[in-house]
Amino acid sequence: MTTFPYACPREFVTCVDVACLELNYLHNTMNFYFEGAKVLDRLDAKQGSIKGVIATLPEKDRKRTAALVIETLKYKSVLNDVLDASKLLKEEKKITSRNLALVLLHDLLLAKGIQASEGPVKQAILRHKTRLHSEFTRIKIKKGVKSVTELAATGDERAAKIPRYVRINTSCWSTEEAVETFIARGYSLDGPFAHSKGFARDEHIPDLLLFSPDIQLSDDPLYTAGKLILQDKASCFPAYILSPPDDDNGVVIDATAAPGNKTSHLSALMQNKGTLYAFERDKRRFATLQMMLAKARCKNVQPVNADFLTVSPDDPKYNSVTHILLDPSCSGSGIVNRLDHLLESESESMDDRETRLNKLADFQLMMIKHAMKFPSVKRIVYSTCSIHAAENEHVVRDALQSEECLSGRFDLASPGDVLPAWKRRGIPEEMNNPADAASLVRCSPGEDATNGFFVSLFVRQISTAEAENKKRKGAPCANGDEETPSEDTAIRRRNKKKKRKKPQALTVSS
């Protein structure tokens, strides 16, 4: 039997939803190399990120093609040198593109040989086998490298400092049981960086464990059984801060749910009781969500394949919702990427970036304002994995200027209600009222050993009826002033005319 020659990189396993990745080895077929070359062509044409392009591949081939592409990219520089020195592309017309040559060369020189039956393309490469090997050896000697791995592109330094975070799925077992199980396997509570079997409990999130960044859990039976969820620490903040009810009558919405890590976290915090509506508008991602929820044994979740913005807050099904989690699409600029250093940096003009971020911000604000329309909602968490103030502080600032907040119905929660033990807060200069920044949570990639992240919590102050009443009483006087605006509201109204600032390059403050 042919053995599977690649280990699928951990980072890919984490980010594309992985539980559904099943190994399906395409025996002896050149198609595999054509597929790999096609992915490289799309990356060269800047049609998406590595993860994004790979996620579009058919599920059955995805894992293996991902490994081939990533390994080829790691060694692209030296493979290109060998290719140029050997003049292979000039001599062999059957090898129709540079990227096809690169993936084949990768397997010939760095793996277990070309995994395809004899055919014209394979023969075209093998005809030059001796020359290709000697060019490769010559380049290694020239570069003075002792082992092949020294030729690999180096990774994102920040990624190496981030532990492998593992959330214990308390819908299946307790964190105490998980800790005991790992200790019985020879692990010790010495911290994630002490040695390969060191681990620790997280100081902020109760059911989160920290392991060595090198630990491989994607094939672990505990992971495949849904008892462990591989989830970055910062991504555990939203559900924890939302603090959903854990009784039989609780009704909660996760408005933007797929792939579903925060949904399963909410479900676990609700002790699998009450009802959690999980909306996802994208059909393909909805299928992933369903699979993840089944795997995580979430019994209280009702997944809905619909756009949250089309859901009527007055629908009797949803009018008793008290907690809403909003983790909408964002630029993803906070994700510490273990792969994208393999691609040359993308060039986007400042104007294009500003337009893109402003579009996202408009949509994010719309989601918050829609959530605030649900009549019984008391707590709304808005989060992003972006580092840009345009999607974070500015969206919150604009939400505070909306009718829903100006009427006194909603305000930011006080800092003590938003993970008070976490030191890094919002950026005061990006808020109309700088004091509001203390209510916002930020995570800085590299500095906090997490991805870049942002969390805010809006809490209801008064009911819609009370707000209407207040509005009637505080109707504008003839001179246009209002009778009794609260001090806070006055500050916000004074600042209302402030224009949206241009997005900054990197707005993470310490």
Ligand SMILES: C[S@@+](CC[C@H](N)C(=O)[O-])C[C@H]1O[C@@H](n2cnc3c(N)ncnc32)[C@H](O)[C@@H]1O
């Ligand atoms: C950042 S991801 C959510 C990640 C998820 N919370 C998790 O932790 O696994 C945003 C998701 O929201 C979905 N989405 C965006 N806008 C939506 C809308 N208006 N209604 C429902 N889903 C939406 C996107 O398709 C995407 O799957």
